[in-house]
Amino acid sequence: xxxxxxxxxxxxxxxxxxxxxxxxxxxxxxxxxxxxxxxxxxxxxxxxxxxxxxxxxxxxxxxxxxxxxxxxxxxxxxxxx
Numbered sequence: 001x002x003x004x005x006x007x008x009x010x011x012x013x014x015x016x017x018x019x020x021x022x023x024x025x026x027x028x029x030x031x032x033x034x035x036x037x038x039x040x041x042x043x044x045x046x047x048x049x050x051x052x053x054x055x056x057x058x059x060x061x062x063x064x065x066x067x068x069x070x071x072x073x074x075x076x077x078x079x080x081x
Contacts, residue, residue, distance in 0.1 A: 009034075009054050012043060013061035022058055022065040030055060032065065 012020045012034045019039070024032035030052035034043035045051035059065065 005050055006054055006057060009043070009045065009050075009057075012054060013058045013063050020058070020063055022055060022063055023068055024065050025068050034058065035066075 011017055017036070017038075019037045020043075021035055021037060022032040023035045023042075032055050034045075034054065035041070036043070045054055
């Protein structure tokens, strides 16, 4: 993969918007979705190879990964009956 292909997605890991995290359902380095905690939006990368490279780059830059299961547990704990 040409590293220049990732250029349009650098905002996901370069610190210009620190609200990006990786939402994941497993520990696979190629799995997950870039998610912005402030806006509630997911960054959709339609090319599978480019998406996987983007996630690996995010992880290598220290972008936190949040397991969807742990989000569900947090939400359940905040519900009142």
